[in-house]
Amino acid sequence: MPREKFRTLTEQMFYVLLCLNEECCGMDILDKVKTMTENRVNVGSGTLYNLLEQFLDSKMILETKVEGRKRSYILTAKGKEMLDAEYARIQAQALDYRAVFKEGNTK
């Protein structure tokens, strides 16, 4: 059964949305993600373009400015909710991890 779209966010999705907490143009997101993650995460240009289109369709981001082909976007309330949900999921995973490895369970 296919997973519902955006039920969980991939790392690429997560960081693109995070970058759009402040108004940002598409091109700058590529550098912003690298800087934010110290080059740990790279978002491919094709992936970025497709994610921006998908996020726009799902109303998770809003287009704020168009200057020729340069487009800027910002996170919407719905996008923030998705990020919050993903953050909660990651935190729950971290707690489970600590529960397994910090309480003497050597498995």
Added chain:
Amino acid sequence: MKDVKYQLELFALYDKDAVEEKMTKMAANGWLVESPGNFLWKYRKIEPQKLQFCVTYFPDASEFDPAPTEGQQLMEEFAAKDGWKIAARFGQMQIFYSEEASPTPIETDAVVQVQNIHRAMKKNMIPTHIFMLILSILQFFFSGWQYATDPIDFLSTPYMLYMVPMWFFIALSAMSELILYYRWYIKARKTAQESGLFLTLHKNHIFSWILLVLSLIMILFIATESSLGSMSTLFYLAVVIIVTLFICGIKLF
């Protein structure tokens, strides 16, 4: 020495890995793709060099667009930032190349990549093959009706007899392509969601192409068996050939 050459390529539109592998070999031998097609690909001469290739898909593009769309141009600008240059476009397919040894990949999210490929195939490959399948089934019914109404005439007219295996081969080719694609898509979607990896496809297309060639041979039999003075026969054959070529995606005009 020629600066351009044409080569028969047997790729499925969604078999990006096979295309990338072939483009890399061609570049190493001094040829860069200039104009892909469904059957014949045009290459132009370059200095033999090691290039990285990446095939991506732009679902909203069409091979009938007079120029790249604004969205395509924007995507190509994004790609240029990471050192990728556009080599060629064909319908929804875009072929990029880079001279860098390890450029940032254009696609870094397998889930998004598989979704994108599927959107592109829904625009072109899938409807084309479904149309071929439906057309073939309709032809079978038509042949069946002709046989039922006048079996003697049907059995004594060679081109009517050859039509049956010809359309059978076309139907089998279309069905095999659809089945193979959906098998890959279902596995690729699952793999991407579960492991974040992109499932490669190295499909052997020989079966599909043998079927298509057999269909064309049937057309030749029909042409040689029927009366060459019969304009209606020639007209019918011309329509069949044009429809077959059109639905295979070759631009005729």
